[in-house]
Amino acid sequence: MKRKHSLFLCFVLLLLAFPVIKPNVRAQGTHIFVSPEGAGTDCSQEAPCSAATGLGKADDGDTLYFEKGTYKGTTDPIFTLTKAVSLIGGWDGSTTIPYTINPRLYETIIDGENVRQLVQIDTSSPEVMQVSGITFKNGGAMDSIVIRGGAIWVKDGGILIDSCRFENNKASAYGGAIYVGSDDRFEVKNCQFIGNSVTHGGGAINITRLGASDVALIEDNEFKNNSADYGSAIEIGKSSVTFNANLIANNTASSAILVTSPAKVRITNNIIFWDILGNKNYSAIVDYYEAGEITEVINNTIVNAGRGITENYNPKMTLTNNIFYGCYESINVTGEHNLSGTNNLFYGNTINTFLLDNPITDQDPLFKNAAMQNYHLKEDSPAIDAGAVVALTDDFDGDERPLDGGYDIGADEFKEGFMIFLPLILR
Template sequence: MLFPIRRTHAALLSLFGVAMFALSGREASAQNTIHVPADQATIQGAINVANNGDTVLVAPGTYSENINFNGKAITVTSSGGASVTIIDGRTNGPVVTFDTGETSAAVLNGFTVQNGSATIFPNYDGGGLLINSASPTITNNIIQNNNACGSGAGIAVEGGSPRIQGNTIKNNGESGCTGGQGGGIYLSGANSTQVIGNVIENNQVAGDGGGIALFSASAPTISNNIISGNTATGSFPACQGGGIYSVNDSNPLILQNLIYNNTAAQGGGVCFHVVAGAHGPVLVNNTIIGGPGSTLGSAVYGAEFDNQVQLFNNIMTGPSGQNAVYCDTVPPIFSNNDAYSPSGTAFGGMCSDQGGQNGNFSADPMFVNAAVNDFHLQSTSPAIDAGSNAAPNLTQTDFAGNPRILDGNNDCVSTVDLGIYEFAPTPNANAFFSTNALTFPNQVIGTSSNGQQVTLANTGTTCFQFLSIGTSGDFSQTNSCSSAGVPGGSSCVFNVTFTPTALGPRSGTLAVTGSDTITTKTLNVSLSGTGVDFSISEKPSAASVKPGNSVQFIVTITPIRAAVNSTVALSCSGLPTGASCSFSPSSVIPGSNGANSVLTLFTGSNTPKGKFNVRITGTSGATSHTTNIQLTVN
């Protein structure tokens, strides 16, 4: 039976036009929505008539079929979500196949994919989804209860770079056979596959890699997944990689995953074998909780040429009495990791010396409640601010979507925490200045005032981290603060000085901008003062004296613009031989009305006769002014 096609662009067609359209195929330039079962009875039927850019929209229900995208760049999506829209493979081959070079524009979204069974091609891989040399987008599906006697009971990727995101992949495995890999996902030749934000749980394989297996998988990204309850039960030489198994030329980035309660004899959480010349995995900010039954490396097991493998900022724990991390040859590069096993060994084998080096340590990470799988950090956890900000591929947010790289221990330095969660204390940097204004006395231009102090206090519980400190105008500051900021519950002092560069009122601001890593604010103190100056004059301007006698002058210091409240020191120079001078007083404070000093010039019996210009200088700080007196010795 031929079904009409419903177009979402709402064009009205005649009955003749509909019939001709159905017979001749749809226009390639239009993008249409094909409804299942309203327009086509089956999903595969809708795919068959779809053109690139079309959407196949599937109503809730159970569809017993096995579908193939046939290379088309189309979106196949459910209208009601995965829980009510089921594609059942009836153990009649892979449920969904991508094997004709599909690109990321081929999208499977919002289905339960179940009861698939891998066939002889290729190698009995891919029970739920088989992706062979293709790069589709797989999102928001439940992939469950599928079987494969080869590898990838849930999903098998045999080349290509698909994006597998936001799916639940559970209860997939082997039935009636042994020796496969990847109960949940199998990646081989997988270029730059992305496995992001999935729940991969309770899958099993009678081989290696209960959750995910990688075999010569190039450089995939595995990030922000929950990988739990998966089991590898192989027996030769031992089952490996309950959560993740990476072997041969596989160089994955394993970033910020929660891997817990997976089971394998070696590497219950993660196991990697690295061939010579490959750099192998990079593990960053994972929380890996070893499961029961691991004889070596209940959290992490490394084998062969591991010296280029890198582990940064991970928490790796083993059950009581078991080994947490084990290396059977040269150790990987460990930096800022916590490996811990109560009553057991933290680092074992060839990496037994890694504790205490390069920021690695062994201590209870102090989860909030590991018994109920709450792996957030308590406020006293040693994993807080214990990571390396130089680790590669650090994310801006943690596993819960909260900001990454905070100051979690109130030391005013933002440092990444270990594991998947960043401890986020309630932002509470209650910072303030003790006053909002400082007024300085009149200051002679070019001279610096005594300092005035203002206190910056933080009565909150988190650090007020400095982003910038500055003054404007003719003002400068020094401070007793840490260069990083003011921790909660403490204070520091700013010392501000005024150095006017011109006469008259001068203004400026002390501004401190800081953050508690969540909220940024700027604190200001208004600064003001007046720049003043003085002049110096003498009376009389000239006088005569005989050798051996003295003569007096009145020297006057007069304020300019406003009162001068600083001291002006007086001195003379240019005296003839045998002559000297004295001022009474030797310095004055001009104030508002000016001030006088009596200058006495003394000549000696050997003072030569003649006319001499004696210079009188008034000095305040770095500012000085002069006047001249003509002295005649006759």
């Protein structure tokens, strides 16, 4: 998502907390309309049915449009999808065409009341379903059988999740909000993950795919105040993943991002921060898998981490164009290391043992306003044009990379011109 800020956009963002306004969605297949008070089997705009009835009528390629309101259930999980059915929230309930889809004005909530998993997906269909504009909250995968994915457990099937909010979901094992075991296409974009938790790995998301050919994409999301034993934002296990342009703020675990995958993982353009330096043993990124492919960590901004990067059990990692700011220890290595990298900037860290090649040290990166979590670069920042050439074409905001010369260091590529930046948690 290209986020070109203006005064008008900033004003809108201050007023509206939902990720994005979605336009009227036109999907293939049958359009099925559901309502919290729906009845009958017509499932039309004029006579919407219940969500359970709508799902019972749906086939591969169909779309359910959820009228504003809160959906609860008595089954666990509340919804089980055995067909590739798309779920679109934010329908205004109108009976005219074109109908309006606007999740901000017409919020759709699926609420598990802290005792039920919300959605379980298990389909062999080649169709890829879309889930958009829905708030998933209070999901619970806490019994002896349902222990993964408090909000969504993807057992089988391809899914694109866009512009959703995941709040206060929990699981007893893996994936507080989402657990993915399917080898099919998987993407999460423009979503918010707030206050989700898990006992073990992946406070918000856990990806554990065994034979996936597609690279999973996690992009342009916000992860705030999620918690886990490890991987408070995400645990990446046994899967190839691109984790790009995400905001990770004040999450609690031994790591915000945990990589245990032998497949290729790219962590790029992310901003990972804590308001204050907390537990010295908490890392922004932890990687361990000795026999795996190289994990690439490129153009990230890491602020106030106990440890910026932790490498355990000799995995192959390359660190390029990252900013480590205000951390207790910028890079921590256990035993032998297989670590390479260049053109990273280190400032205000207590311990900088591994500076790697061509580091910039003891130079303030000159953020716009670090006290207000604005980690964009000022025009005289030493990070500008100081990076190595990398295979990235845009930055955290979607601005072109590089601009006006070389690559900048950190998640932001400096762009001239009049802009007003909000605190990043409102972006």
